[in-house]
Amino acid sequence: MxxxxxxxxxxxxxxxxxxxxxxxxxxxxxxxxxxxxxxxxxxxxxxxxxxxxxxxxxxxxxxxxxxxxxxxxxxxxxxxxxxxxxxxxxxxxxxxxxxxxxxxxxxxxxxxxxxxxxKNSFYLLNTEDYEIELFKDHYVGSGLLSTIKSNNRAVNVLGSIYAKENDYHNCLLLNEKKSVVEALNGNLFLVSGSKIKTPPITDGVLNGIIRKQLLEIIKKTEDYELEEASISPFELQKADELFITNIAVGIQPVSKYRKKYFESTVAKNLLSKLNVKARLG
CATH class of the missing domain: 3.30.470.10 (Aminotransferase class 4, branched-chain amino acid transferase, N-terminal domain)
Structure with missing residues (x-):
């Protein structure tokens, strides 16, 4: 219906x-x-x-x-x-x-x-292999239109085809300044030690619902330091963890980008906090 x-x-x-x-x-x-x-x-x-x-x-x-x-x-x-x-x-x-x-x-x-x-009432951590790559054929504009969910998603469609043709689970999108903006289907977070970094809305980032929830969670967690700042592609392989967020899966850890393999400890911790917030909210 x-x-x-x-x-x-x-x-x-x-x-x-x-x-x-x-x-x-x-x-x-x-x-x-x-x-x-x-x-x-x-x-x-x-x-x-x-x-x-x-x-x-x-x-x-x-x-x-x-x-x-x-x-x-x-x-x-x-x-x-x-x-x-x-x-x-x-x-x-x-x-x-x-x-x-x-x-x-x-x-x-x-x-x-x-x-x-x-399938699931609450978010579960996907621990299966999840490999990503950059999609560089087209760029996301760092303007207000990129922050909303509209039917103009040609870059995401083409990036998804590229990922499927090359056996990647997802791709990261760049803006016209060559900064990493987000994944094809969600926001990106990068973990280095106790610092958690995510691109700012001004880079053309989708104003994601789970992104907003995690920003609130991280700010209240003493173990982590939050930074909203542009991410260079060169930072990706230096990170301890990468994870993608959206309303459907909650938090999706990235297991591999090029030759780098990642942990998922912080993603697991934040996912449990997100589920608590979802129950209360």
Whole structure:
């Protein structure tokens, strides 16, 4: 079942026009949301990021789009798919109503919510081999548009194809200044001793939900020193650990980059703290 503009319909009946602006121009933003036993994880952060994304895209935010209304819509579509007592992944996409060419005929929006089941209710540490490489064919712009989740993800698509063709599990993206920005599907953290480093939003980093949670956790943990600063590709092989974060997997440790193998001690410690925060939040 799919929520199409507030109407619950069968998958086969959830049809979008070929003139849909999300399809035609990438004129769309989205959130990937984790729902556990009917409870939305980190809902407030998702809500405010979606509202910020819509404002950046100059979309007209409906007066009905209150946190309470959208929370109810998300929980409802999870229940309609019989996943209210399981782990679910909801994709909440907002697109501008069709009309116009590059210049839209309207700023009004419509939305669609889809849901799939996830295996685990809480985050588990993946200790299997996880090798990464740099993707250098195209760059991420260090501007505001790179910080939101929009349908304009060509670099991520091409990077994913590159990773698959070369047997990598993931790739790291660079911005036009040749600084490491993030992974194809999440934010990057680098560990050297007690220092944990992650690129700043100003480098073109996606304003990730789990990134935000970890920044708060690390700042409250005396064992670690947090630094938000640009990361050079030369720093990667000098690190003790590298890990990637996103809402689906939580924390994914990197086991190998080129000739360097990495530990996952800090990633494991932070993952346990993240699960505690998720339960309480």
């Amino acid at each position: 799919i929520n199409l503009n507030g109407n619950i319909v069968q998958d086969s009946e959830a049809n979008l026009s070929v003139l849909n602006r999300g399809f035609a121009y990438g004129d769309s933003v989205f959130e990937t949301i984790r729902v556990i036993n009917g409870k939305i994880m980190f809902w407030e952060d998702h809500y405010f990021r979606m509202m910020a994304s819509m404002r950046i895209m100059r979309m007209e935010i409906p007066s009905s789009f209150s946190p309470e209304f959208l929370e109810k819509e998300i929980v409802s579509i999870v229940e309609k798919n019989d996943l209210n007592e399981k782990a679910a992944r909801v994709r909440f996409a907002v697109y501008r109503e069709e009309g116009g060419f590059y210049a839209p005929a309207t700023r009004e929006i419509a939305y669609v919510m889809t849901v799939v089941e996830m």
